[in-house]
Amino acid sequence: MRILAAGLIVACLTIAAPARAENPTPYPDTVTIETGKPFGPFVEAFAKAITSNGFNIVGIACANCAIQGVFGETVPGNRVFLFFKPAYARRMLAASVAAGIEAPIRVYATEAADGSAHVTYRKPSAVFGAYEVPDLTAMGRELDDHVARIVADAGAGS
Structure with missing residues (x-):
């Protein structure tokens, strides 16, 4: 009887559990672009585009590199580029110290x-508009243009 009751509980929980589907863009104003460019050349071009547009790369995270190194497994390539510019950092912090958590830009x-x-x-x-500080909102709009240009520059090269 206990086994039957336990089985019924598990079945009910399984049936009642909500379906989980990945939402690839859970936040508003998330941009996804299919570059059409091979991954390796694109990430090299992206790093160059960041610096040629006057930004500093403050970090590059590579989960597939870590997985390969630690577990010996191969997974599709991925990189998180973190970049910003001191002039924008200065403006951001003058407008809102709390907004500092949003820097650097992540792509x-x-x-x-x-x-x-x-x-x-x-x-x-x-990201910056959520703070409802006019100077941050204006800065965010400027950065929209810079990020779009960086992505375009990286995709345009060969």
């Missing part, structure tokens, strides 16, 4: 099944 490059690079990022105007 996620992933390798699709066909080997091409996809890029995902939240528009800086959405």
Whole structure:
């Protein structure tokens, strides 16, 4: 009887559990671009585009590198590029110290099944606009243009 009761509880919980589907863009103003460019050349071009547009790369996270190194497993390529510019940091902090958690800008490059690079990022105007500080909102809009230019520059090169 206990086994039957336990089985019924598990069945009810399984049936009642909500279906879980991934939402690839859970935040408003998330941009995803299929570059059509092979992943490896794209990430190299992206790093160059960041610096050629006057930004500093403050970090590059590579989960597939870590997984390969630690577990010996191969997973599709991915990089999180973290970049910013001191002039924007200065403006951001003058407008809101709390907004400092939003810097640096993060852009996620992933390798699709066909080997091409996809890029995902939240528009800086959405990130900084959430603070409802006019100077941050204006800065976010400027950064939208810079990030779009960086992505375009990286995709335009070969």
